[in-house]
Amino acid sequence: MTADHRYRILHTEASRGWGGQEIRILTEAATFQDAGHAVHLVCPADSDIFAAAPDYGIACTALPIGRKRPAGLAAMRRFLAAWRPDVVNPHSSTDHWLAALARLTLAHRPAIVRTRHISTPVSRGRATRWLYNRGAEFVMTTSQSIVDSLTGDGFLPAGRIAAVPTGIDTDTFRPGDRAAARRAVGLPADAFVFAIVATLRSWKGHAYLIEALARLDHPGAMLVIVGDGPQEAALRELIARHGLAQRVVMTGRQADVVPYLQAADVFALPSYANEGVPQAMLQAMACETPLLGCPTGGIPELTQGLTAATLVPPQDAAALAAAMRAMIAGPAPAEALHALRARVVARYSRAVMYDKALAAFRFAVTASRG
Numbered sequence: 001m002t003a004d005h006r007y008r009i010l011h012t013e014a015s016r017g018w019g020g021q022e023i024r025i026l027t028e029a030a031t032f033q034d035a036g037h038a039v040h041l042v043c044p045a046d047s048d049i050f051a052a053a054p055d056y057g058i059a060c061t062a063l064p065i066g067r068k069r070p071a072g073l074a075a076m077r078r079f080l081a082a083w084r085p086d087v088v089n090p091h092s093s094t095d096h097w098l099a100a101l102a103r104l105t106l107a108h109r110p111a112i113v114r115t116r117h118i119s120t121p122v123s124r125g126r127a128t129r130w131l132y133n134r135g136a137e138f139v140m141t142t143s144q145s146i147v148d149s150l151t152g153d154g155f156l157p158a159g160r161i162a163a164v165p166t167g168i169d170t171d172t173f174r175p176g177d178r179a180a181a182r183r184a185v186g187l188p189a190d191a192f193v194f195a196i197v198a199t200l201r202s203w204k205g206h207a208y209l210i211e212a213l214a215r216l217d218h219p220g221a222m223l224v225i226v227g228d229g230p231q232e233a234a235l236r237e238l239i240a241r242h243g244l245a246q247r248v249v250m251t252g253r254q255a256d257v258v259p260y261l262q263a264a265d266v267f268a269l270p271s272y273a274n275e276g277v278p279q280a281m282l283q284a285m286a287c288e289t290p291l292l293g294c295p296t297g298g299i300p301e302l303t304q305g306l307t308a309a310t311l312v313p314p315q316d317a318a319a320l321a322a323a324m325r326a327m328i329a330g331p332a333p334a335e336a337l338h339a340l341r342a343r344v345v346a347r348y349s350r351a352v353m354y355d356k357a358l359a360a361f362r363f364a365v366t367a368s369r370g
Contacts, residue, residue, distance in 0.1 A: 100135030142276030143298025167353030195264035200229030205270030211317035272314035
């Protein structure tokens, strides 16, 4: 293969939901398409990513791959045979199984590069061991901590896995005028705003942020929650129980989160499980917004040495409240904020993601044909 070889890359996703994983898939696909590769996505017809793919300019075909069923396996096999990708990039367990089994019966067998997005432990059973070692030539993860968890006991050899963090568009996510951003999204100019951008799932820690806000004796502090999801009703009930309706804004899902990140005094994401390197945290860093989070998944490696990032124990509202008080009392200096963006530009840009993912695809294609 020459350095300028262009691949046919098929992304597969069985999940029907929406969050950082789906955004990563579409962002990576668009980045490779912009570089001249042929890119396609297959996913269930009723999935959020199927609806969003046209907005990213990604060709998408609906297949019944939401569950491990014969119909999904047959559909995957037909598509692989017709489209003939060089690389299949599955993003969830179900579609990985379907792709790995389907290619066994094909004369043209594409390479498989599995992306592992989250830090949830992977089973060490015989079937999963086959899936990751024989059903894929290479594994990409979103953080080094996930690499370590999959190689530390010999589950995967170190030469067949690499961290490929999600790339952020640093032209879109950049510092802005806070007052103008607040006017644009209807937030008060004189409040101290903590913002979280995340799907409303329990492990993202929204409930702990609300509990922490209730503990603050600072009437000007408020919380902005951007996103939707299964925990919405429970969070609204918690807000009402604490009498915080005037201090918590729930915006729902927003197509453009930049003004919320620029309007915030602090970006908070107290996740306690299932994180790689959270995209919203990277986006906030690119906007030079201070961080408040927990040492979960890839967050410690992302924030190491950054003085504008505060990490507290997970599932601890009291610790969150104490950190929030400290951040209100002592804002981060300008040089610390500049360091947030500098890290994203150096390590988490779309160009860095492209180069690392392309290396993974090259390795896998070579291995599959060797």
